[in-house]
Amino acid sequence: MWNELLARIRQGHRTTDFPRSVPAMPDRFRGRPIIEAGKCVEGCRECAEVCPTGAIVVGGGVKLDLGRCLFCTECTNACPRGAIRFGQDHRLAASAREDLMVTGEAPTLAKALDEEARRLFGRSLKLRQVSAGGCNACEADVNVLNTVVFDLGRFGIQFVASPRHADGLLITGPVTANMKLALQKTYEAVPTPKIVIAVGACAISGGPYADHPEALNGASSSIPVDLYVPGCPPHPLTILDGLLRMLGQIPTSDLR
Amino acid sequence: MSVLVLRNGEAADVRKIPSLSVTDFRRVVLEEVARGSRIAAFFGRPDHERMRLVAVLANAAEATLSLCSAEVGDAYPSLTPDCPQAHWFEREIQEQWGVRPEGHPWLKPIRFHRPYRGGSVGEVLPGATDFFRVEGEEVHEVAVGPVHAGIIEPGHFRFQCHGEKVFHLEISLGYQHRGAERALAGGPGKRSIPIVETVAGDTTIGHALAYAEALEGLGRTRVSARAQALRGIALELERLANHAGDVGALANDVGYLPTAAYCGRIRGDFLNLTALLCGNRFGRGFVRPGGVGFDLEPARASQLLERLQRALEDVRVAVNLLWDTSSVMARFEGTGEVSRQTCEELGLVGPAARASGVERDARQDFPAGIFRFAHIPVSTCDSGDVYARAYVRWLEIQRSVAFIRDQVASLPSGETLVKTAPPGPDRICVSLVEGWRGEICHVATTDEAGRFAAYKIVDPSFHNWIGLAMALRGQQISDFPLCNKSFNLSYCGHDL
16 A cells, blocks of 8 residues: 555646646647748649658648648658648647648637537537547547546546437548448447547548548548547647547637 | 468468368368467458368467468368367358358357348358357346447347356357458558558557568568567557556456556556657558668667656556455456366467467567567466466566566667568468467468558457457456456457
């Protein structure tokens, strides 16, 4: 018992006080991309050409689809002018698919659910996680929200063991053909009203597996999605930020 | 010569692989296995209008990889009855190419997809197969999955039970099949690296390293000593994060929450060290063919060492609580035993094999990169139970930290990334990497234009899922989560 008490003292208090403050990200962390189209050379398409998932569209400026982006640095390495780079901003989640397009304008972050949904879920949200072809990186960094560091329970969010106990689904992976039916059944087993959260490039667009006949280009191919959390995988803070914004626990105006 | 002998990461002309008759092929494989080799890979590949079987036999004592092949028709006599470790490979060959291993005792799909050749078949439904059944009035069946209760990947488990006692567990996978291996053919291309980095996302460094070493072998690219050392550091950081997480998860499954809570956090501390190195907690973007994508400057190196030391001290305190707590030890000891003989026969790899006393570790047996110069002692335990699988992880945590310290202290100077030469035409290269789950094997073959004609991936989970099934024999069904966690295998790494 003494050993346990000593260990307890040694391990200390480890929970971040997010969202009151944001922990420092590693200096090489790749958050929201920053595009300065003014620096582009006329007719240059280097970034778009090297992108493994076709996330970048050049023409009338440069647009980057966060839903496809793997945050892999191919574009930043290829750009001769430094017109595209990754910033430190971890806030990436959005409520609408089109809000994931990075253009150089101010970003539209995830909106809070409507009043009725917030009344139902705002203080208690039970989620069922379905991995449908995920590589276990998104799964791992969703799971990490349950550790003492993020302590998801203090926000009233909990992962539950049955869809019938859940208010919604959190989906990872491109949705493989072999998981399509299981995902559909799980979705149907969640009582209405329900919400669906797609986490990671695979669940939003298919990621590196986009257009494979073995997979379905993400969750929205088979069920409606209410929150998109981009990344490959998203940082745990990116996921938590998205969840809290959706529940109205971070005001939309708060850009911390 | 009946085999082509290669070293780990060495390429050769693919036409030099001896083409044997099926009878000779079987004889050579069985003889090699009898003298201590293990099947590292065994697969089919189209060769003009015919099919060719290729076997890669790994001999640890000689650090050699022996390759041989045979042209087959639609069927051949199965190796499995004489050589059980071929069983999963032969099921894969039948599923992918429709080549039937006759006399296979257990022939059914492993991933549930349409065959790669041959006429159209009807819809292939996952899990639609004849499960092994134990008959009897008091025998009952428990089915679990594909969607599980926690935040984990999908798979289906079918238990044949008598009361609480498990007679047999059958594991049916394929739900994660994304076409990863198939998509690599025709490469290298823009998506090759994102795909190998997500074959098993918790093993990003391991698979990316196996891919990079194969590609460098095919094009004869020489990687700097500095990049090799940095790759080794990243590989061991990946092992540290996963091993620390696994030990915590084992504590959680026996209801011992202090270690579960501490290790859950410490796992993140190790992941954050990988993020310190490359910005991503899973090592995305770090390993690149030709070297590494990021350098470790002196200031970053000292920060790494300092945080590594703190994490080691924290994990030491957290893990040692387990061995001192009798209620934990009572649940770990004697649970989910796998004998050394079973490990050898089934060709298990990684901590699961080492926990049964099998001294098997690709870092020692088939050293490549930094491991040719710096050796990590192989950690083994004898009891083959959950305790042994936990304890081997703890030993490896300590040895990985020591290795990283040594490497950071003596980091050679040099370029971190050199340009890779394109793969040569008609070549084959086998690369083995000891990932945290065990041996990762990649076999790259190029066509006459130097593109990948085929790219074969064997994740350690491919060998080890059957080990979990064996561990459950005669156990209480309530011990399944604990046994499962003690293996902690990859679903997507298996399903590809």
